[in-house]
Amino acid sequence: MADKTLKDVSEIMKDRDICMLTTTTSNGMLASRPMSNNRQVEYDGDSYFFTWEGSRMVADIEMDNGVNLGFQQGYGLFISITGTAEVTRSREKMEEHWVEDLDKWFEEGLDTPGLAMITVAAKQIKYWQGEDEGEIRL
Structure with a gap:
């Protein structure tokens, strides 16, 4: 089991733009x-996604805010x-x-x-890179 830090994982994620968001x-x-x-390269455990306020995804999150993000290269x-x-409609936060x-x-x-923005606050990050695998709890 490897011992990567959040900073290490942030560097790995730097060029990963698309992920699968599961609700x-x-x-x-x-x-x-x-x-x-949106290539948020200074990953600190929070991810931001823009969407439509009336989407099924927003309805899912407002009912059950537990989500998963899956990145692959x-x-x-x-x-x-x-x-x-969390779903926000605050222009100030979205800016x-x-x-x-x-x-x-x-x-x-x-x-x-x-327009709405979804903020995902990470609680646990698991990664696999070749023989290297590990977990970070936030």
Whole structure:
């Protein structure tokens, strides 16, 4: 078992933009969808995702805020982050994490009606990289 730190995992995640965000649905099933973390390279245990306020994902999180994020690169790196999610509609909080690339999905930028941001606070990070594997609890 390896002893990576949060800083080590942050460096590994630096170029990983897309992950699978998994929620629990109202009927108890798991639902996963690809999400962009906007290349938040200074990973401190929190991940930020923009979405539509009326999405099934938002409804799932407001019912049960336990989520999982799955990152993968090729066959050599896997990261699983278990945490809690919070939905915000606060423009002030969203401004801190907005990047221009998001305009292709949210054409009016931060003024897009129905815009929401999901913050995932990690509680546990598990990683596998070749023979190296480990866990970080936050």
